[in-house]
Amino acid sequence: MSWTGKILRVNLTDGSITEEPLNMEWAQQYLGQRGLGTKYLVEEIDPKVDPLSPDNKLIFATGPLTGTGASTSARYSVITKSPLTGCVACSNSGGYFGPELKYAGYDMIIFEGKAPNPVYLLVEDDNVELVDASDLWGKSVWETDAAIKEKHQEPLLHIATIGHPGEYGALLSAVVNDGHRAAGRSGVGTVMGSKNLKAVAVHGTKGLKVKDPEAFVAAVNAGKKVLAENAVTGEALPTYGTNVLMNIINEIGALPTRNAREVQFEGANEISGEAMHRPRRSDGKPNLVTNQGCFGCTIACGRVSKIDPTHFSVKDKPQYHIASGGVEYENAWSLGADCGVDDLEALTYCNYRCNEHAMDPISVGATVAAAMELYEEGVIDKEETGGIELKFGSAEALCAAVDAMCEGTEFGKKLAMGSKRLCEHYGRPELSMTVKGQEFPAYDPRGIQGMGLTYATSNRGACHLRSYTVASEVLGIPEKTDPLTTDGKAALVKAFQDATAAVDSSGLCIFTTFAWTLEDIAPQIDAACEGEWTAERLLEVGERIWNMERKFNLDAGITPDQDTLPKRLLKDAAKTGPAKGLVNGLDKMLPEYYALRGWTPDGVPTEQTLQRFGLA
Amino acid sequence: MELALVIDPDKCTGCRQCELACSFRHTGAYNPSRSRIVVFDFHTKGRFVPYTCTQCDQAWCQQVCPVEAITNENGIKVVNEAICVGCKVCTIACPFGTVNYDPQSGKVIKCDLCDGEPACAEACPTEAIVFTDIAVQGYEKMREWAERTDTGPQASA
Numbered sequence: 001m002s003w004t005g006k007i008l009r010v011n012l013t014d015g016s017i018t019e020e021p022l023n024m025e026w027a028q029q030y031l032g033q034r035g036l037g038t039k040y041l042v043e044e045i046d047p048k049v050d051p052l053s054p055d056n057k058l059i060f061a062t063g064p065l066t067g068t069g070a071s072t073s074a075r076y077s078v079i080t081k082s083p084l085t086g087c088v089a090c091s092n093s094g095g096y097f098g099p100e101l102k103y104a105g106y107d108m109i110i111f112e113g114k115a116p117n118p119v120y121l122l123v124e125d126d127n128v129e130l131v132d133a134s135d136l137w138g139k140s141v142w143e144t145d146a147a148i149k150e151k152h153q154e155p156l157l158h159i160a161t162i163g164h165p166g167e168y169g170a171l172l173s174a175v176v177n178d179g180h181r182a183a184g185r186s187g188v189g190t191v192m193g194s195k196n197l198k199a200v201a202v203h204g205t206k207g208l209k210v211k212d213p214e215a216f217v218a219a220v221n222a223g224k225k226v227l228a229e230n231a232v233t234g235e236a237l238p239t240y241g242t243n244v245l246m247n248i249i250n251e252i253g254a255l256p257t258r259n260a261r262e263v264q265f266e267g268a269n270e271i272s273g274e275a276m277h278r279p280r281r282s283d284g285k286p287n288l289v290t291n292q293g294c295f296g297c298t299i300a301c302g303r304v305s306k307i308d309p310t311h312f313s314v315k316d317k318p319q320y321h322i323a324s325g326g327v328e329y330e331n332a333w334s335l336g337a338d339c340g341v342d343d344l345e346a347l348t349y350c351n352y353r354c355n356e357h358a359m360d361p362i363s364v365g366a367t368v369a370a371a372m373e374l375y376e377e378g379v380i381d382k383e384e385t386g387g388i389e390l391k392f393g394s395a396e397a398l399c400a401a402v403d404a405m406c407e408g409t410e411f412g413k414k415l416a417m418g419s420k421r422l423c424e425h426y427g428r429p430e431l432s433m434t435v436k437g438q439e440f441p442a443y444d445p446r447g448i449q450g451m452g453l454t455y456a457t458s459n460r461g462a463c464h465l466r467s468y469t470v471a472s473e474v475l476g477i478p479e480k481t482d483p484l485t486t487d488g489k490a491a492l493v494k495a496f497q498d499a500t501a502a503v504d505s506s507g508l509c510i511f512t513t514f515a516w517t518l519e520d521i522a523p524q525i526d527a528a529c530e531g532e533w534t535a536e537r538l539l540e541v542g543e544r545i546w547n548m549e550r551k552f553n554l555d556a557g558i559t560p561d562q563d564t565l566p567k568r569l570l571k572d573a574a575k576t577g578p579a580k581g582l583v584n585g586l587d588k589m590l591p592e593y594y595a596l597r598g599w600t601p602d603g604v605p606t607e608q609t610l611q612r613f614g615l616a
Numbered sequence: 617m618e619l620a621l622v623i624d625p626d627k628c629t630g631c632r633q634c635e636l637a638c639s640f641r642h643t644g645a646y647n648p649s650r651s652r653i654v655v656f657d658f659h660t661k662g663r664f665v666p667y668t669c670t671q672c673d674q675a676w677c678q679q680v681c682p683v684e685a686i687t688n689e690n691g692i693k694v695v696n697e698a699i700c701v702g703c704k705v706c707t708i709a710c711p712f713g714t715v716n717y718d719p720q721s722g723k724v725i726k727c728d729l730c731d732g733e734p735a736c737a738e739a740c741p742t743e744a745i746v747f748t749d750i751a752v753q754g755y756e757k758m759r760e761w762a763e764r765t766d767t768g769p770q771a772s773a
Contacts, residue, residue, distance in 0.1 A: 068646050069636040069739070096632075103647060156649075179659060207645025217640075228741065238629075289662035293631030298741035300629035304662040323662030 001211045002064045002528040003027055008106050008128060010121060012195050013054060013113030017128050022107050027064075028531050029614065031538075034090045035505035035545040037061030037079035037108060041088065042548060044110075047555035051083035051187075052169070052194040054114035060101065060160070060200060061108045063507025064529045067099035067208050067295075069217070071224050072509035074098055074294035077183065078160075083194075084171045084187035084363075084418055085437040085461040087553045091174070091188045092465070092504060093160075094294030094302075095181030100158040103204025115196035120148065120161075123202045133198040138164055140356045141176045148201045161199035162189040163357030168408045169193065170416030172363045180325030180355040181294065186438060186460050189358050216527035223512075223520050224298050230515035232475065237301035237511065238291050240273030242329035245442075245470075246337075247272050252474060252483060253577020254447025255333065256440075258340045258392045259369040260433050260566070263444045263574045267342025271332050275344055282308050287344055289323045299511060303327060305348050313349035313399045320352055327351050330464070333442035334365025339372060339398050346395035350402045357406040363418055366439035368401045370419035370431050379426045386411040433566050435462035436558060445565060445584040446574040448473050450481070450489040452584035453593060456563045457493065459549035465510060467496035477514055484578065486585040490592035498542035505545065544613040547597075547605050551615055560603030563590060618691050620750040621727075621734060623666050627744035630657055630664035637739035641730055650718065652727040653736045653745075666745055668736070669693070669714040669727035677706035677715045677726070692729045700724060 009018045023040075030036040037059045049055045059079040066073055076098030082089035101109070104123050111121075118133040136144050144161045158178055166173035166189035173189030174182040183189075192198075210216040227233040236244045249255045250268035257265040269275060276288040285306070293300035305326025307314050314320040327335070327347050331354070335347045354361040368390075374380045375390035382389060386409050388400045404412030414422055419439055423432035433440055438461025445452030450469035458466040469492050473483035481488060499518055503510050506525060518535035526533040554560075564570075569584045594601060598609035610616040635651035643650050653668035675693045678686040685699035686706060695715075700723040706715045707724060715726040727734075729747075737747040 069633070069640055071633075071741075099648075103649065205647070205649035207639065207643055207647030207650065209645045213640075213644065224741065291629055292662075292664070293629035293741075295632055296636060297629075297631050298633060300631060300742070302629075306662070322660035324660065 001209050001530060002068055003032065004102055004105050004107050004208070006106050007108040007110060008123070009110045009112065010130070011112045012115040012119065012130075012197060015115075015130055017130070024530075029541065030545060031064065031502065031505035031541050032107065033061045033063035033066070033075065033077045033505045033507060034079070034092070034501060035541060037077055038088060038090060038545065038549060038552075040108070040110060041079050041081070042552045045081060047081075047552050048557060049081060051081045051086070051191060054195070056081050056191060058111040058188070058191050058195060058197070059108060062098045062102050063505055065524060066507030067102035068210060068507070068528055069296065070220050070508060070524050070528075071227055071296060071298040072294065072512050073296035073507055075507050075509055076101065077504065078175050078188040080188055080191045081556070082186040082188070082460065083190050086556055087186070087436055087460050087558055088549050089186035089188050089460055090504070091183035091185045093175070093177055093181050093183040094297070094509065095158070095178035096295045097158045097160050097177035097181070097202060098507070099295045100202045100204050102208055103206055104202050105204060105206050109200065111195060111197060114194065118196045118198050120197070120199035120201060122152065123200070123204075124154075125204055125206060136198050137167060140164065141358050142179060142356050144199055145179060148199060152201075154203060157201045157203045159199055159201045161358065162192050163359070163406070164408060165357050165359050165405060165416055166190055166193035168413065170359065170405065170408070170413070171418050171421070172360045172367065172405070172416050174354075174358045174360045176355055176358040182355065182358070182360070184360040184362065185463065210528040211530060212527045216524065219523040219527050223516060223524060226520055227298055227512060227515050232477070232514040233299045233511065234515075237299050237514075241276070241291065241301050241303045241326075243273030243276065243303070243327060243332050245273075245329045246332060247274065248474065249443065250337075252447055253574055253579045254444040254483065255337050256433070256442065256444045257337045259338060259373040259431065260444060260568055261373070262576065263447050263579060264576050265337035265340070265342075267340075268337060270342040271327070271336040271344050271347060273329070276303065276305065276326065280308055282310055287348060288326060294509070297509065299509075301511060307348050307352070308345050311345040311349070312396065313346055320349065324352055325355050330442050331361035331365060334362045334369070334439075335398060336365075338365055338369040340392035341395050341398050343395035346399055349399055353402050353406050359405060359416070362441050363439040364402060364405060366433055367415050367419040367422060368398060370423055370433065371401065371415060372397070373431050374423070374426055374428060377428070379428055384411065430567050433568070435565060436562050438462045443470055444574070444579075445569050446582050447577065447579035448483040449486045449585060449589075450483070450492055452565055452569065452586045453489055453493045453589040454496075456565055456586055456590065457497075457593060459546065459553060465500070467493045467500060468510070469493055469496055471496075471514060475514070478517065484582060486588040490589045490596055493589075493593060494596050497546055498539050500542065501545040502538040502542035505541065544615070547609060547613050547615055550605060551610065554604060563603055618750045619732070619747055620671060620753065621668065621729070621737060622746050622748050622750075622753045624744050625663060625665040627742045628655065628664040628666055629742055629744075630655055631741065633739040633741060634666055634736035634745055637735035641735040642725070650720070650725070652714075652725055666736070667714070670712070671727070671729070676709040676711060680705050680709040693726065694728050695724055695726055697721070697723050
C-alpha cells in the first residue's frame with residue numbers, strides 16, 4: 001500500500017514474462033516512478049551500453065500515489081538510457097495509462113532484449129501476453145490505439161504506443177498514451193522501437209488500497225482545496241493552460257525567438273493561451289474546445305482544440321477535423337516563436353502530427369528552428385530540404401518539415417535526429433540550441449538566469465522540468481527572486497531539483513507544486529504508503545535520486561564539461577527587453593552549485609556525498 | 617424536497633474523481649472498474665459525459681426483480697445485497713445500462729446515492745455533478761438562457 005508490490009519483467013528476446021515482488025527496500029529509498037525506476041535501471045544495465053542495443057532496458061514505472069484519489073494521480077514515467085543524450089532518460093506522462101497499470105496489479109514493467117518481430121504487450125489483470133504487431137508496424141499512434149481496442153473488443157484498454165518515427169530510428173520519438181499524452185523527451189520512443197515493441201495495452205480491474213483511508217481522504221481533500229484556491233492551479237491553468245505563460249515570458253524578454261537569436265517574439269500574442277479562446281476570423285469559432293484533466297486531476301490544464309477545417313494545413317484532410325490535444329506553452333513556443341511562426345492553426349496541426357506519430361514537439365520545433373537558420377545562412381538549400389522553402393516565419397514550411405519527419409523522407413529523417421546531429425552534419429554545431437544533445441525549452445536563460453543553470457545541470461539534457469525556477473524567478477513561487485541576477489540561483493536550482501525528483505517519484509504531477517510544497521504532499525504519501533513520510537524525508541529521497549542519476553551519467557561517459565550552454569546564450573547578449581545586454585552567467589553559478597551539491601570543483605560527487613545517500 | 621444527482625457534461629473535464637470517490641466509498645479501494653458512475657470520453661468531440669442511475673420514479677429494475685431485492689428508500693432505488701440472487705434480470709430491464717453485475721460479489725450494483733451524501737458530487741472539482749433539489753434542477757440553466765433573451769428588433773441580413 002499503495003504500491004501494488006508487483007512488477008512485470010518482459011524479456012522480448014525469448015518472449016518470457018515473469019512476475020516479481022517489488023523491491024520494498026528500494027521503494028523506501030527511492031519512492032517510485034522516476035526514482036525507483038531509475039534505481040532498477042542503474043542496477044541492471046551497464047552505463048556504457050549502446051542505448052539502441054538489446055542490452056538497454058525500457059521501464060514503465062508508476063508512483064505509489066498513481067491511481068489513488070489524490071489529485072493529479074495520473075502519472076507514470078518511461079525510463080531508459082537515452083539515445084538522444086547518452087544520459088539517463090526519464091519522461092513523464094499523464095492521461096489514464098499509469099493508473100490502469102496499477103489497477104492491473106503492477107507498479108512497473110521492465111522490458112529487456114529485443115523482439116524478433118514487432119509485438120505489443122497486452123495486460124488485462126493477470127492475463128499478460130505478447131501479441132504479434134506486424135500489421136501495426138508503420139501505423140500511427142491513433143491507428144494503433146483504435147486497432148488494438150477493436151481487435152480485443154475492449155474499449156477500456158489504455159494504450160501507450162510509438163508511431164512510425166520511433167520505428168525508423170528518429171531520435172525525437174516519444175511514447176504517446178491515450179492519443180495525446182506523451183512521455184515526450186529524450187527519445188524514449190526510439191528505444192521502444194529499437195526493441196520491436198510497438199505498444200503496451202492495459203486494462204485493470206483490481207482496486208488500490210491505502211494504509212490509512214481516513215487520514216488519506218483528509219490529506220487529499222486538504223490538498224485539493226489548496227489547488228482550487230490557488231491563482232495558478234485554480235484559475236490560470238484550467239482557463240488558459242500552460243500557454244498562459246506566452247505573453248508573460250515574452251514580456252520579460254525570455255522567449256527564445258528564431259532559434260534563440262532574439263528573446264522576444266512580435267507574434268507572441270497570436271499564439272498565446274488567450275488567443276486560443278478568441279473567435280477565429282475565418283469561422284468565428286475559437287481554437288480551444290475545452291480543457292481536460294488527466295486521471296484524477298482537479299487542475300485540468302490540458303487543452304482540447306479543433307483546427308479550422310479551411311486552414312491550409314488540414315484542407316481536404318478530414319482526419320484532422322476532430323478535437324484533439326491542443327498546444328501547450330512549450331510546443332506553442334518551439335513550433336511558434338522559435339520558428340518565428342504566429343499561425344496558431346498551423347501550430348495546432350503540427351502538435352496533432354507530433355501526437356499522431358509520437359514525436360517530442362519541443363525538440364521537433366527547436367530542430368526545425370535550427371534548420372531554418374541553416375537555410376537562411378545558406379548552409380542548406382531547397383534541394384537539400386526536398387523542396388521546402390525553410391524560412392523563419394513560414395507556417396507552410398513548418399508544416400512541411402513536420403510532415404517530412406512523420407513520413408520519414410530523406411530530409412525528414414535528418415531533422416528527426418535532433419538539432420545537434422543536424423547542425424553537426426552541416427558543419428555548424430554552434431547553431432544547435434541543445435545541452436547534452438537535447439533541445440532546450442521555452443525559457444531564455446539570458447532573461448531568466450536560473451534556467452541557465454537548470455539546463456546546464458539537468459540530468460537528462462536541457463529541460464525545464466528538472467528545476468522549474470521560473471516559478472520563483474517569474475511567478476514568485478514560493479518567493480520572488482530576480483530573474484536577471486545569478487545571485488542565490490545555485491541554491492534555488494538545487495532545492496527545485498531535489499523537490500522535483502521526489503514529486504516525480506510519487507505519481508503526482510509537478511504542476512501541483514505551483515500551489516503545493518512538500519508539506520502538502522508528504523501527508524498524502526504518509527497516509528497511503530508503508531513507512532513514515534515527511535517533507536524532510538522526501539527532500540532526502542530527491543537528493544539521493546539526483547546523485548544516482550548524476551553518477552549514472554558520469555559512469556556512462558558524460559563528462560562534467562558538458563554542464564554548459566550553447567555559445568549563443570553565453571556570448572550573444574539579449575537584444576531587447578528587460579534582459580537587454582545580458583548573457584547567461586553560468587560561470588558564476590556553476591562552481592557554487594557543485595559545492596552545494598557536495599561535488600568536487602570538477603562536478604563529481606565526492607565519496608562522502610555518495611556514502612551519505614547509500615550510493616558508494 | 618427530493619434531491620438528485622444533476623449532471624452537466626459541459627463542466628466535466630474527464631478527471632474521473634467521481635469514479636475514484638464512488639469506488640472508494642463502496643469498496644474501500646480506488647477502482648474505477650467498480651464505480652457506479654462512469655465518465656464517457658467522446659474524445660474526438662472534446663466532450664466528457666458522466667453517466668449513472670437517475671433513480672427512475674417507476675423503476676424498471678425494481679419492477680422486474682423477482683426477489684424484491686431492489687427497494688425504494690425515499691426515492692433511492694437500493695439493491696439489498698443479502699436478498700439479491702445475482703440473476704441480472706434488472707440489468708436487462710434497465711433502459712440506460714446503469715445497473716450492472718459485479719463478478720466480484722455475485723450481486724448487481726447501482727448508484728445508491730451514498731445514503732444521501734453522494735461521494736461523486738463531493739469529489740467533483742467543477743460542479744459537473746451536483747446533488748440538488750430535483751424540482752428546481754433546471755433553474756440555473758433557465759437563468760443562463762433568460763439572460764440571453766433579447767426581444768429587441770433582430771438585425772436583418
